[in-house]
Amino acid sequence: MIIDLISDTVTRPTPQMLEAMMIAKVGDDVFKMDPTVNAFQEKVADLFGMEDALFFPSGTMANQAAIKLHTQPGDLLFCDKYAHVYNYESGGAAFHSGVTCKLIDGKRGMFTAEQLQEVTSSGPEIYLPFAKLVCIENTTNKGGGACWDFSELEKIQKITQEKQLSFHLDGARLFNALIEKNESPKQYGQLFDTISICFSKGLGAPIGSILLGSKMHISKALRLRKLYGGGMRQVGFLAAACDYALEHHVERLAEDHQKAKEIGAVLETLSYVTKVEPIETNILIFYVDKNIGDTNFIEKMKSENILLTPMGERKIRIVTHLDYTNEMHQKLIETLKNFKC
Numbered sequence: 001m002i003i004d005l006i007s008d009t010v011t012r013p014t015p016q017m018l019e020a021m022m023i024a025k026v027g028d029d030v031f032k033m034d035p036t037v038n039a040f041q042e043k044v045a046d047l048f049g050m051e052d053a054l055f056f057p058s059g060t061m062a063n064q065a066a067i068k069l070h071t072q073p074g075d076l077l078f079c080d081k082y083a084h085v086y087n088y089e090s091g092g093a094a095f096h097s098g099v100t101c102k103l104i105d106g107k108r109g110m111f112t113a114e115q116l117q118e119v120t121s122s123g124p125e126i127y128l129p130f131a132k133l134v135c136i137e138n139t140t141n142k143g144g145g146a147c148w149d150f151s152e153l154e155k156i157q158k159i160t161q162e163k164q165l166s167f168h169l170d171g172a173r174l175f176n177a178l179i180e181k182n183e184s185p186k187q188y189g190q191l192f193d194t195i196s197i198c199f200s201k202g203l204g205a206p207i208g209s210i211l212l213g214s215k216m217h218i219s220k221a222l223r224l225r226k227l228y229g230g231g232m233r234q235v236g237f238l239a240a241a242c243d244y245a246l247e248h249h250v251e252r253l254a255e256d257h258q259k260a261k262e263i264g265a266v267l268e269t270l271s272y273v274t275k276v277e278p279i280e281t282n283i284l285i286f287y288v289d290k291n292i293g294d295t296n297f298i299e300k301m302k303s304e305n306i307l308l309t310p311m312g313e314r315k316i317r318i319v320t321h322l323d324y325t326n327e328m329h330q331k332l333i334e335t336l337k338n339f340k341c
């Protein structure tokens, strides 16, 4: 038994999900002839109360298309210093859109409306880049699965409106936040110009993301997706997996959060753990004693068939997910308790 807690992307489709994929009706999606994709796009747009939606092969492509449709080369994008769009998308914002990122020094991947107000206060001098776009991430990835306070997001939206900035949500794990905070998709649909969502993270689909926005934004995104080589043919097989995930794997995210919190509670009691970051959803970050060291700890865990991610500086990450069973949970907790350096 391998206990893989490296990411929530390691899940395999369940037999029921595979069954849903196999019976999907498909067509050529480049000609908009795939009925499963069309229905899925419409369903997710309705769920969020947004005008339109477009299916993407990855969250990265959806985010990068969003950045491109909101900006011109030379423009300025505001995001947290931990933002996925800045750190983990291969420099795409610079490559595809030619934008500069202004990094905000937030906490756990989240900044305040006040901080945004400060960085957006300079006037339109000819030597400054045009301020165009604000990107936020919910839940935050590098921030350890933290969820934004919705009232802070409302304040941020107000600033974006006053300053005529576009507002994009990287919602790769938005459903984790919705479940944890008991919020609704429509609340988020009202706040943002565009939203990207991944079905291949905690929701357990093998592939698939969606971009939501106005009809105008999505028609631009359609062209960009083709430009990036993301026009797909009988892709309803994959949209069917995402649809299955949306129907059956959203409520259960609470189980992943519960397990992460239980692991955190155990870690708090262990002498070799120096700190556990607050745990809100399915990502857990903790620090081991310097006598142990993160790579050494990871190696020892690996010899017990437990896979974790070292993040440097004695920091370790655990991500719980659909394929992390109760049996694995018991074994992990026992192994952590019995660990000797």
Ligand SMILES: *Cc1c(COP(=O)(O)O)cnc(C)c1O
Residues within 6 Å of the ligand: 057, 058, 059, 060, 061, 063, 084, 085, 137, 139, 140, 141, 170, 172, 173, 198, 200, 201, 209
């Ligand atoms: C995973 C992730 C993405 C997109 O990743 P892909 O692997 O390209 O689907 C975007 N933002 C965040 C916060 C993520 O965790």
